[in-house]
Amino acid sequence: MPAVHGGERRWEAEAAPGMAAARPLALLVLLVLGPGGWGFADPPRDSLREELVITPLPSGDVAATFQFRTRWDSELQREGVSHYRLFPKALGQLISKYSLRELHLSFTQGFWRTRYWGPPFLQAPSDTDHYFLRYAVLPREVVCTENLTPWKKLLPCSSKAGLSVLLKADRLFHTSYHSQAVHIRPVCRNAHCTSISWELRQTLSVVFDAFITGQGKKDWSLFRMFSRTLTEPCPLASESRVYVDITSYNQDNETLEVNPLPTTTYQDVILGTRKTYAVYDLHDTAIINNSRNLNLQLKWKKPPENEAPPVPFLHAQRYVSGYGLQKGELSTLLYNTHPYRAFPVLLLDTVPWYLRLYVHTLTITSKGKENKPSYIHYQPAQDRLQPHLLEMLIQLPANSVTKVSIQFERALLKWTEYTPDPNHGFYVSPSVLSALVPSMVAAKPVDWEESPLFNSLFPVSDGSNYFVRLYTEPLLVNLPTPDFSMPYNVICLTCTVVAVCYGSFYNLLTRTFRIEEPSTGGLAKRLANLIRRARGVPPL
């Protein structure tokens, strides 16, 4: 059965009561606020940073990633009067009413093709402690403008100024990949984590099909992609920047050209490779004032050679196999393409209860040999209550393909539990891969408040690894589907059988039977007698 690359919507919420987990945070002590009430006006207790990263992908497509980060130095979970400025009231109320520890909600349309596009830029932040975690995925739902509008309303500048003017729904949904998300989490205000702030990150990433939008060329401009240009920074944002990935620009001066020329560049190790970005700061008046608007353009001077894109170290594939409607097999292929380093992967699978997993058939093989996971956590499903939860820590040998497969049996649902179009099939949510992938270049630990937002998404624990979270394809499984007119047919048939039996039984019991004397008449007999008389034979 083919994997479905269609609509996919993820929904994650974490509610972890108790202390905030200490996170790998800035080494520098951030601006530590005084205890307040010192007689002078408080410094702004919330701040907004916005950022757009444009990355040409190896396949020729263009990925644009927006991030809007609101940080609020407030104890939201305290009860009482609440006053909001940049932080949206609706989300703040949610946190204080339900004592949320973290919330990650993402709406995704399309599938991130890790094999061709490289590791995804935006992942959920690293928090593998899922003990109090609520995690759910709705693969069936379709993401639409009606999801984008409320998301835009959460932005302080709405879509009137700053980077958010580019968010035009008809362009954003005309893409190969669209993912919008809301991440709320507490962050430490200082190195000792004595007080916390709340961080809201609104992220949106889209992948434009460069060949369609650019009429066969790989050149792009902001106007061609979004049909808008940047005119002014959001006055509320303390930082408003556009980063353009020009990594190959540095190696060979002749391949591409960005217009206007960047005033500064930024270099860092991103996802294990060294990257160079052109930086455009919207608060820098020179950038916009020249032409009243900023229309970034990138032109390839030489058509880039059709070299095979570099394969990422970790990517995965998932499919359902088997025939018939009774049994099947779920297989996940995990690729480690690193030439000499093995690394562990945490695989999290939630399978709906109507696929009854046979755990004894769980096999993990790499390079033809059995691979024993160092950690397995399995929580069996309960019918109609909770899905299967399977979590494994698997060591992936260098340059190998690891196959994780498990057999299942399809359950019969109650007839009211089927969806309106049951023959479409039932979705199985993607599995989640979290891994520390060895990086090509050693990276330095970053200061969260100072470095660009896209960099602070994936904390670097030590320089030789970087964190990646991948999602596989959602699967579509056919369940045995009954004929839905069947109950009525059964009723009709049974009633008819009962009625027929009853009818003959009734006749048998109530009719009176009497022996009929043979009567003396009959047309045939009279005719026969007439003939007989004519022949002179005595009548019958």
Place this chain on the structure above:
Amino acid sequence: MAAAGAAATDLEVVRGKRAALFFAAVAIVLGLPLWWKTTETYRASLPYSEISELNALQLRLRVPVTVVFTRESVPLDDQEKLPFTVVREREIPLKYKMKIKCRFQKAYRRAFDHEEEALSSGNVQEAEAMLTVPQEQAEGSLTMYVISERSSLLPQDTMSYIGPKRTAVVRGIMHREAFNIIGRRIIQVAQAMSLTEDVLAAALADHLPEDKWSSDKRRPLKSSLGYEITFSLLNPDPKSHSVHWDIEGAVRQYVQPFLNALSAAGNFSVDSQILYYAMLGVNPRFDPTSSSYYLDTHSLPHVINPVESRLGSSAASLYPVLNFLLYVPELAHSPLYIQDKDGAPVATNAFHSPRWGGIMVYNVDSKAYNASELPVRVEVDMVRVMEVFLAQLRLLFGIAQPQVPPKCLLSGPKSEGLMTWELDRLLWARSVENLATATTTLTSLAQLLGKISNIVIKDDVASEVYSAVAAVQKAAEELASGHLASAFVASQEAVMSSERAFFDPSLLHLLYFPDDQKFAIYIPLFLPMAVPILLSLVKIFLETRKSWKNLEKTD
């Protein structure tokens, strides 16, 4: 041989008849009840008659008034008659099915020594401070002090004084008919402090016919268990204005004391937010003479809708929301004024929308633009803003200005901005409104259930209905005995239970089960079974009649 055969046939016919009758009997005695029982919808019994009685309920609102006479307030021989009690009942004329009667129960007594002492002090405030400290009065009750005609407690030309708590002072008279004259004055003051036709008409605005009571009466919010109050600062132009408001301080200082005083009427939560780039829905007109912009009265209704989509709904509760918006107009449209019907600018530069909230336009001082470059830092004067918002809040809660009788002195408001007897008056109104709402809900539920036999009535729905009926009755009794606080609580319970019953999802389970599907299932079974039984019954009936006729003939 033939006779024997005929006899056997007769026997067979009789047996056939009996068998057919037996079939019919089994079908009717056993089959029908079994079918009836198994396909019946469960309907718990409901107090239909009690619900219909609720509509003819007579509400007696008893206001206990204690009237205290000081030594020189009435002639001596009249003082001899004290203490005694006078009851004055009056029907409040409203076009409503419930009869509402207002009953002032005046208990006359002589003043105690400490009261005499207090009332002989120099001014009213002092006297009040001395009087009200030792005794706490029950909700809804009033105390009137009758002082001497020549007392200097009140200014010369005033006849009465209404205090901030549940007390009032009335001048006495030396006259033969002293009790009658004073009694009339007391009723005037007591009505102003508790129940008037207006207050009840406003409370019942939803239940009264449209024509008589204008939309003005529909201003107050509907009664609810709690309310959410949201203050929003709209800054459509953050490039030019950097607006700061000390909402925390303002809420703490002005709003919270008012809400604390109101806390008997419901739970309140207060939020605030700042919305940027939130525009009004209408373009203001330019007035060249004053070089300012204005919004005229008929464009005000269009202002709210576009803003409302930005306000956001509350994620945390289901209580009704009251919005108070402070709009700082953008630089291109300032100063902005709101005009009334005659074209004159409104002094407060604010307006309110019934049951929704209020909007105030806050213009930035034009001098600020010259002093510094953009964005201009604007510090909002919260005193000015909160004055307007609190006045609107009072209006939206239905706390109207009292109709003071002539020559009456009204005390200044307390620091909370709400007088105790105003709260009582609100509770009276809300109790009556709750009772009306609960009764209407119960009546329509009973009508609905009576009309549509497909609806399942579960036991818990029935028990909610019973408890709602009981709560209505209890509230009515408590009102009649003058216990306002418990009456209000009971009336809230009545509303809650009745709404829970009315909106119970189990009522809808079988409501839409279509009849044609039922027939499609029954016909294949019932038609082949019923037709032979009916036919043989008809046959038997016809034969019996024939044989009777034969018998008659032979006779």
